[in-house]
Amino acid sequence: MPAYSSPDPASGGLRRQIWGTILVLLTAGSILSLPNALQERFAGALRSSALAPFIALNSAIIDVGARAEDAERLQVMVDSLTLELQARTTLDEENRRLRDLLVLADRLPRGWLAAEAVRPGLQASEGIFYLDVGPDEGVKTRAPVVTREGLAGVLRTVETRSQAEGMDWSHPEFAASAMSEDGLTYGIVEARRGAFREQDRLVFLHTPFNTVLDSGTHILTSGRGGVFPRGIPIGRIESVIEEEGGFERNYLVTPFVEPGEMTLVMVERADTDEPPRGDPAPGDGVPNALVSGDSIEDIGAAWPPEERMRADERARMVPVWQDSLRQLRDSIAGLLGVAGDTAGPVAPR
Amino acid sequence: MRPVAVVVTVALVLLHLILRVGLGIGSAAPDLMLLALLVAAREIPLAAASGVGLVLGLLEDALAVLSFGATALTFAVIGTVGAATRDLFLGDSPLFGFSYVFVGKLARDALHWLLLGPELREPFVRSVVLEGGLAALYVAAVGMILFTVTGLRWDASRARP
Numbered sequence: 404m405p406a407y408s409s410p411d412p413a414s415g416g417l418r419r420q421i422w423g424t425i426l427v428l429l430t431a432g433s434i435l436s437l438p439n440a441l442q443e444r445f446a447g448a449l450r451s452s453a454l455a456p457f458i459a460l461n462s463a464i465i466d467v468g469a470r471a472e473d474a475e476r477l478q479v480m481v482d483s484l485t486l487e488l489q490a491r492t493t494l495d496e497e498n499r500r501l502r503d504l505l506v507l508a509d510r511l512p513r514g515w516l517a518a519e520a521v522r523p524g525l526q527a528s529e530g531i532f533y534l535d536v537g538p539d540e541g542v543k544t545r546a547p548v549v550t551r552e553g554l555a556g557v558l559r560t561v562e563t564r565s566q567a568e569g570m571d572w573s574h575p576e577f578a579a580s581a582m583s584e585d586g587l588t589y590g591i592v593e594a595r596r597g598a599f600r601e602q603d604r605l606v607f608l609h610t611p612f613n614t615v616l617d618s619g620t621h622i623l624t625s626g627r628g629g630v631f632p633r634g635i636p637i638g639r640i641e642s643v644i645e646e647e648g649g650f651e652r653n654y655l656v657t658p659f660v661e662p663g664e665m666t667l668v669m670v671e672r673a674d675t676d677e678p679p680r681g682d683p684a685p686g687d688g689v690p691n692a693l694v695s696g697d698s699i700e701d702i703g704a705a706w707p708p709e710e711r712m713r714a715d716e717r718a719r720m721v722p723v724w725q726d727s728l729r730q731l732r733d734s735i736a737g738l739l740g741v742a743g744d745t746a747g748p749v750a751p752r
Numbered sequence: 753m754r755p756v757a758v759v760v761t762v763a764l765v766l767l768h769l770i771l772r773v774g775l776g777i778g779s780a781a782p783d784l785m786l787l788a789l790l791v792a793a794r795e796i797p798l799a800a801a802s803g804v805g806l807v808l809g810l811l812e813d814a815l816a817v818l819s820f821g822a823t824a825l826t827f828a829v830i831g832t833v834g835a836a837t838r839d840l841f842l843g844d845s846p847l848f849g850f851s852y853v854f855v856g857k858l859a860r861d862a863l864h865w866l867l868l869g870p871e872l873r874e875p876f877v878r879s880v881v882l883e884g885g886l887a888a889l890y891v892a893a894v895g896m897i898l899f900t901v902t903g904l905r906w907d908a909s910r911a912r913p
Contacts, residue, residue, distance in 0.1 A: 408838070423799025424832050431806050431828040435821030435867065442820035449814035460774035 499718065503551035504667045510705035511549075515669045516540055520548075520555075520569075522662075530574030530594070530662070532556065534670060537565040543673040545630050550668050552714055553636030553659040553706060554579065554624060558670065567670075571662040572637075573603040581607060581637055582625035584708070588614045589625055592637055592656060605638055605656040612650050616640045621711055622656055623703060632671075634703020636711045657713075664714050753795040760902055761795075764788035765808065773815060779883075782891040783857060785812060789827055790856045790895075791904065793834030805831025822867040830860050844905045846896060853895035857888035 437445070450458060504517055518534040536542045538561050546558045548569050556571035557579075570577055573594050581592040590610040597603050607622055620640040626633030638658040645653040712720075768784035771777055785808055793801040809827030813820045834856060841848055861884035865873060873879075898904070 417798075420798040423797075424802045427799060427802040427806050428825070428828050428832065431809070431821065431825035434810070435825050437821065445810075446814040446816075446820055449810060453811060454769070454773060454814055457769045457773035460770065461776050464775060 496718075499721070500667050503714075503717075504669065507549070507551045507669055507705060511669060511702060512700070514672045515549075516542065516672050518542075518548075518668055518670050520665050520668050522665075530570050530577070531559075532569050532571060532662075532665065534558070534567045534569060534668070535565060536670060537561045537563060537567045539564045541672040542567055542670055546671045546673065547624075547631045547635065548668050548670045549635055550660055550665060550714075552661075552717075553638070553711065554631065555660045555662070555665050555668055557630060569670075571665065572605055572658055572660065573662050579631050579637065580625045580627035581622050583614075583616055584621040584623055586625075588616060589627070592622065595655075604641070605658050606644065607640065607654040607656050608651075610652050610654065612646070612652055615652070616654060618642060621708065626701065633701040634706070636706045639711075659711060659713050661714060753792070756902055757791055757795040757904065760898065760904065761788045761792045764791070764898075765811075769811070779887065782894045783860070783887060784891075784894070786827075786830070786857055786860050787853060787891055787895050787898070789831050790834050790853055791898075793831045794838055796835070798832060798835045801831035801835035802828045803831075805829070818872055819868050822864055825867055826860055826863045829863060830856060833859070846899070849899045850892050850896050854888045854892035857891050858884055861887070 434442075434445070508515065508517060516536055518536040520532045520534055522528075522532045534542070534548070542558065542561055544558055544561055546567075548555045548557060548571075554572065556569050556574070556577065558567045558569040561567040572579075572592075573596075575594060575596070577594050579592045580589070582589045588610050591608045592605050593608060595604050595606045605622075607616075610616070618640055622637045622640065624631040624633060624635040624637060636659050638656040641655040641657045643652055644655045710717075764784045765788045768781070768788070771781035771784070775781075789801075789805050789808055792804050796804065805827035806824050809824030812823040812827070816823065834852075837852065841852075858880070861880045865876060865880050
């Protein structure tokens with residue numbers, strides 16, 4: 404099809420075209436000079452009719468972009484909150500350990516020092532830890548090391564001015580004189596290696612055959628031997644493992660202290676005013692069974708029976724304590740006529 | 753008006769509105785509305801070309817806030833002049849196609865600048881010479897591609913029987 408060609412000037416078509424063009428141009432000029440209100444009404448009509456699909460497309464794209472920005476902003480917020488939560492979890496854990504140490508320090512008699520335990524983490528040094536206290540702080544060899552959970556270990560050597568080396572209960576050389584919580588069954592607690600370090604357990608050896616300890620029975624230090632004071636929780640009976648020759652029973656014991664979680668500990672100082680262990684004053688009510696070297700000091704009150712548990716068990720109980728404290732606070736607020744804030748955090752003691 | 757010119761004109765107008773209004777990419781898209789008008793102006797009578805310019809200009813003006821009618825009058829004039837070039841240039845060479853679109857775009861920007869109120873005008877050199885020149889090159893290049901792809905030519909020897 405050929406392109407359009409202008410009409411012949413001799414015909415009247417060209418004149419009509421020119422007049423038509425002039426009319427259009429005059430119309431355009433008059434639109435330009437319309438009052439603003441009328442122009443705006445005209446423009447609005449065009450926007451809501453011919454241009455509506457394109458404006459709607461633009462709005463949709465802007466919405467999608469805004470949603471994408473919102474999603475990115477929300478993702479950034481979630482990431483920030485996650486990081487904060489992770490940091491807070493570490494902080495909560497550290498706070499819990501410090502609180503545990505404070506509680507234990509309040510309950511122990513004078514002469515116990517707080518110390519930080521560092522584990523070398525080498526394969527050849529399993530069961531070994533170092534404390535940041537030493538002779539300068541009055542710490543001596545064979546001093547017991549405890550945590551809020553119970554007996555952690557004992558110092559092997561005091562090295563430099565403010566450092567000591569200790570072994571925890573998982574060390575092959577560790578042993579402690581122990582007893583059942585009722586004080587009727589005595590024996591020796593030693594470490595027993597598992598297939599993995601996580602399976603390391605204690606064994607309660609050489610207990611009388613005529614006494615049977617139920618699972619869950621708490622095992623405490625007996626004070627015999629003079630190394631450990633009486634009453635420090637060691638663990639709880641898990642099961643009977645051996646019955647040797649009909650004259651003694653051996654039990655598997657789940658220790659309260661997890662060596663890997665042992666960071667803040669209490670260690671006994673030697674230069675206290677307390678009467679030395681193994682040298683009881685005559686006529687002070689010490690049982691006749693005690694022999695020279697046994698400890699008359701019972702520090703079991705520092706670990707009330709209802710609080711003897713592993714650290715992970717205690718950590719799981721924290722939310723329960725928080726809820727209880729929150730309910731108590733709400734009850735008090737209700738009694739006082741003040742609205743309680745059930746959403747607010749309550750720091751557990 | 754040849755069918756291919758109708759299709760090209762309508763497609764250019766729709767594409768212009770999608771790119772500039774729908775997607776909002778602004779001057780990153782070439783002035784396809786003007787290109788559509790220049791194509792149509794070579795294919796339809798003088799009065800119709802000015803009328804098409806008026807309609808397309810009104811569509812653009814509907815989105816302008818302060819200068820309603822300026823583009824309509826500009827496009828009406830461009831449409832008129834574009835249709836008038838039919839009797840002055842054959843329009844069968846690539847050079848004509850490029851120059852036609854390039855000059856048309858410069859003329860559109862210059863006329864629009866004149867019709868804007870003094871308070872709305874930006875400096876002439878910047879808005880018309882520099883930015884308008886670059887935009888004219890841009891749309892002329894697009895026009896060349898379009899003419900090549902669609903085969904649009906305005907050969908007077910074929911037009912006149």
